[in-house]
Amino acid sequence: MRAACYLRVSSLAQREADTIESQRRVLPEFVARRGWTLARPVDTYVDDGRSAKAGRLEKRLGLAALLRDAAAGLFDVVVAMDIDRLTRSEDLAERGAILGALQRAGVKIASAMSGQVLDLSTSSGDLFSTLAAFFAAEENRKRRDRTVEGKITAIRRGRKPAGPTPFGLAYDRATHAWSVHPELGPIVVEIYERIVSGESCQAIAIDLDRRGITRLRGGRWNRTRVYHIARSRTYTGEWTADHARKLVITVPRIISNELWERAQLALARHGRRGIRRVRHVYLLEGIAVCGACGAPISVRSGFSRGLRCQPSPALYVCRDRRRPAPGITPCQAASPAVADVDARVRGVVEREINDPDLLAHVIELEKRRTSERRDWSADAKAARERLARLERSESGVLRRYREGAISEGAIDTELAEIRGAREMAHQQLTAAERAQAGIDASSGRLAVFRDGIEALRARIAAATSSEQQVLVRALIAPGGAVFKRQQVQLTLLVDLEDRDTVRPSRTMVQACASG
Numbered sequence: 001m002r003a004a005c006y007l008r009v010s011s012l013a014q015r016e017a018d019t020i021e022s023q024r025r026v027l028p029e030f031v032a033r034r035g036w037t038l039a040r041p042v043d044t045y046v047d048d049g050r051s052a053k054a055g056r057l058e059k060r061l062g063l064a065a066l067l068r069d070a071a072a073g074l075f076d077v078v079v080a081m082d083i084d085r086l087t088r089s090e091d092l093a094e095r096g097a098i099l100g101a102l103q104r105a106g107v108k109i110a111s112a113m114s115g116q117v118l119d120l121s122t123s124s125g126d127l128f129s130t131l132a133a134f135f136a137a138e139e140n141r142k143r144r145d146r147t148v149e150g151k152i153t154a155i156r157r158g159r160k161p162a163g164p165t166p167f168g169l170a171y172d173r174a175t176h177a178w179s180v181h182p183e184l185g186p187i188v189v190e191i192y193e194r195i196v197s198g199e200s201c202q203a204i205a206i207d208l209d210r211r212g213i214t215r216l217r218g219g220r221w222n223r224t225r226v227y228h229i230a231r232s233r234t235y236t237g238e239w240t241a242d243h244a245r246k247l248v249i250t251v252p253r254i255i256s257n258e259l260w261e262r263a264q265l266a267l268a269r270h271g272r273r274g275i276r277r278v279r280h281v282y283l284l285e286g287i288a289v290c291g292a293c294g295a296p297i298s299v300r301s302g303f304s305r306g307l308r309c310q311p312s313p314a315l316y317v318c319r320d321r322r323r324p325a326p327g328i329t330p331c332q333a334a335s336p337a338v339a340d341v342d343a344r345v346r347g348v349v350e351r352e353i354n355d356p357d358l359l360a361h362v363i364e365l366e367k368r369r370t371s372e373r374r375d376w377s378a379d380a381k382a383a384r385e386r387l388a389r390l391e392r393s394e395s396g397v398l399r400r401y402r403e404g405a406i407s408e409g410a411i412d413t414e415l416a417e418i419r420g421a422r423e424m425a426h427q428q429l430t431a432a433e434r435a436q437a438g439i440d441a442s443s444g445r446l447a448v449f450r451d452g453i454e455a456l457r458a459r460i461a462a463a464t465s466s467e468q469q470v471l472v473r474a475l476i477a478p479g480g481a482v483f484k485r486q487q488v489q490l491t492l493l494v495d496l497e498d499r500d501t502v503r504p505s506r507t508m509v510q511a512c513a514s515g
Contacts, residue, residue, distance in 0.1 A: 002039035003031045003110070004075040006066055008047040008085045020048055027079050030112040039075040063098070070105040077108040077117065083129065084136035095133050155247045166234045167215075168254055178251045187213055188235055188254050191226060196262045201226040230267060236260050280314065281465035283342045283472045284481045284488070290318040291484035292333040298322060299338060314338040316483065333483065341488055345481075349472055352492055383429035390422045 005027040009020045028042050047062040063086070066078065080086055086109070087098045102109065103120035109129060110117045118132075119125040151161040160171045160178075168188035170181045187208070194204050201223040209221040233240070237253035240246065280301070288297035300322060301314035316338055321331040394415065401411045463471070480491040 001034075001036045001077055002075040003034075003036040003077045003079050004040050004045060004066065004069070005031070005038070005042045006045045006062065006078055006080045006085060007042070008060075008062070008080075020046070023081055026081070026112055030110070031079055034110075036077065040069070045069075067098070067101045067105075070102055070107045073105070075107065077110050078102065079110045079112060082111045082113045082136075083109060083118075083132040084139075087133050088136035088140045089133075090137045090141060095130075095137070099129055099133065151242065152245070152247065155241045155249055158249055160249070161241055166232070166239055166251070167229060168235065169239075169251055180252050180254055184214065185254050188229060191229055192235075192255050192259050192263045195230050195266050196259065198266065201230065201267075227267070230263050233260070281469050282314065282316075282338055283345050283469055284316065284476075287473060287476055287478045288316065288481035288483060288488070289479050290320070290331060290333050291482045291489070293318065293320050293331045295320040295331065297481075297483055300335070301338075316341060318483070334485065336483070336486075336488075345472065345488070345490070346468055348490060349468065349475060352475065353471070377432075380429055380432035383425050383432060386425045387422060387429070390418055390425065394418050 005023075007020055007023040007027065009023075024042055028038065031038055045062045045066040047060045069075065070078070078086070087095050089095055099120065103126070106121060108117055108119050108125070116128070118129045120129055154161045157176075158178075159176045160173075165171045168181055168184045170179045171177070172179075191204060195201070205221040205223045205226045208215075208226070213221070215221055215225065229235075234251065235254040236257055237251060239249045239251045241249050282299050284297065285299050286296075289295065290297055296319050297316050298319050299314055300317045301312065314337070315335040317335045318331040318333045321333060321335070397406070397411060397414045397418070400406050401408075406414075475492050476490055482489045482491075
């Protein structure tokens with residue numbers, strides 16, 4: 001019978017202790033004693049340091065390969081130390097996914113510890129494999145509960161549970177005594193004082209790494225690690241040993257509450273993770289499209305990798321070049337530098353704002369719009385008069401009915417006609433009032449636009465980046481900036497009532513493009 005061996009240890013500690021080596025020795029010996037042949041080398045299906053707990057199935061690459069080859073019919077029996085090497089998950093779906101795949105493939109399971117061979121295609125094999133997996137899951141559940149209870153008890157007694165000691169502190173497991181680490185404790189104080197003085201987490205990390213300061217669990221210092229130390233309440237004497245249950249241990253204080261608060265204010269000023277950030281404003285972001293494929297233009301910017309990261313220049317990039325949709329060939333349009341394009345766009349906007357014909361064009365356009373409109377105030381007056389007549393007609397009909405001049409059927413007919421006419425008059429009145437309000441607002445907008453243009457002309461040269469972006473979005477509608485090879489075509493608008501009216505000018509901005 002063809003056999004395949006599955007080797008697994010569940011923890012990194014077991015992997016480092018080379019406990020999987022015993023499986024490499026025992027499993028082939030078991031196969032030989034049974035008179036079977038190894039269909040695959042013993043190291044083909046190995047999960048070293050991979051747990052069989054629920055929710056971790058996708059991390060067991062050796063098991064995934066085992067199930068694929070089982071479905072392909074490459075072997076007849078899987079040999080493991082015990083069935084809990086295959087699964088001890090508390091999740092029925094996960095247990096079924098493993099055992100069910102082997103059952104469908106007609107593959108048996110052999111335990112080297114008990115010598116038992118389970119044929120999953122038989123009732124007894126199905127029963128015993130299910131029971132073995134259940135008992136393994138139950139033992140795993142009990143072990144977890146004992147571990148959690150032990151951890152909670154240790155925390156409540158002020159002792160350190162399993163895991164690393166916080167940076168800057170020391171713990172004696174023999175006496176269960178906490179203390180400030182003589183070398184690392186002063187480093188914690190230094191980090192807080194440097195942050196308060198205005199240094200960024202990035203600068204501090206570079207300096208600590210250069211000085212060769214020992215880091216918890218080894219490795220190099222980075223801004224994230226410095227930030228976590230600066231945000232931790234541990235150094236004011238309260239270490240949260242279990243975040244899920246909010247269990248806190250009292251530890252020696254390294255810094256004062258005042259220094260901690262001052263550090264938090266400094267971090268808030270520096271931005272996320274203590275990095276001094278420059279908030280960039282991209283003038284054409286969200287309104288530009290690619291002239292080659294029509295996709296939106298986005299901005300690509302960032303930092304080079306590594307500890308001493310350097311900013312890379314921002315580029316305007318076609319979305320279908322940066323992140324093409326599945327099955328779509330990436331766009332080959334050039335990616336011009338943001339700084340070059342925005343500088344030229346600012347020049348165009350300043351020139352347009354200072355153009356003496358701009359205000360005259362807007363005034364003429366609004367006059368033409370106003371002259372084309374109906375006299376909505378007269379329409380509204382006529383609708384109100386009609387409503388008043390209908391009210392009088394309804395009162396007259398009711399009076400005639402009370403006097404017996406008309407029958408009940410006749411009054412129903414006349415009142416229904418009056419109600420229909422009243423609803424129509426109400427609709428006409430609403431439409432006329434809304435249109436008249438638009439005319440009044442248009443006159444107000446024209447005055448505001450005139451005042452705004454004069455104010456912009458006075459301060460355009462000193463406008464901030466954010467103010468320039470607002471101005472650009474007022475003059476250029478979404479899609480009004482089209483990147484075409486080495487140029488950007490801008491369609492300028494006058495945005496009083498809608499964004500469909502284009503000022504009769506199209507401006508080409510020369511852009512220095514990069515690959």
